[in-house]
Amino acid sequence: VVKSIYSSVKQVSDTLLSDTGNAFRKALLVEFPHEGSWTIAFLTGTPAAAVATHLAEEHVSVYVPTTPNPTSGYFIIVPKSRVRDLDMTVDEALKYVISMGVVVPRVRAIPPSVPKTLPSGTPALEVTQSRN
Template sequence: MKKYFVAGLLVWLPLTVTIWVLSWLLGALDGVFVSLLSATQIVLPQSTHETVEYLRGVPGLGVAVVLLVLLLSGVFAANFVGQWWLRQWDALMARIPIVKSIYSSVKQVSDTLFSSSGNAFREAVLVQYPRQGSWTIAFVTGKPGGEVAGHLPGEYVSVYVPTTPNPTSGFFLMMPRADVHVLKMSVDEALKYVISMGVVAPPGTEPPALRN
């Protein structure tokens, strides 16, 4: 009975988790659309409220509208005029107290993570953490800079050590370059290895030298 139960669990668990993640994502997108409709009811005349309520009840419309807005925003931001307006917007946000700290921090992180020229998660490495003799997978995010670099003797690299099975949380470490062992596995393979808690292991390969 236990054998059959585990076999059935292995069949349904990936599908269930996939559906749950997609449902959460669609719900989040639909929630953004509903919030926008609620905001429009405040500024639009009373005669349009029935139309707004009708749009609120259309299934899937919120997801489609949010995706369309994201697509159009990307097209706008990719051209010369859009980039000029974005620079003006960033300059405006930088002048607002408190807001500038949050906005600039989030923008720097998002630009690093999602930009095609960003340096985040450039390669997977093997490091000793949280103590000597214990090894874990980490991701190189760059090199220490500014005042911090001046206090570090020798050559150091910045690494991110993800937690498992949720790699969105973790620890930022600055380690000597000599203590970081590069893995030939791709970043995607390393993430799968971390998320699966070591169950889904990528094929073994010879480690290359650290890239600059």
């Protein structure tokens, strides 16, 4: 049992801490912890085949970090249609989370593909300038 736990922890730490690792592939916005409440999350991949076969539509695996310690958080599987890509790097998103929203990433133009309303019908915010 100890050997199994050790090898699992080692594999995770090697992936997360490696210079070439891409554990967090993209910064996202997901509805969490309930509908109408949005948070920063990181794309970690797609659900394992054993999980995906039980899901009706395409889903993605994401990690939702807690603030100010992003090493604790939630691993959730959400419908791909309910995820919004963010126009910020993974590093910018991590700084934003760790700073509890105080260190705001530089604003870029909102791509035309971003919907004017979110799935819940709430208008999407359009930021036009940086707070920095």
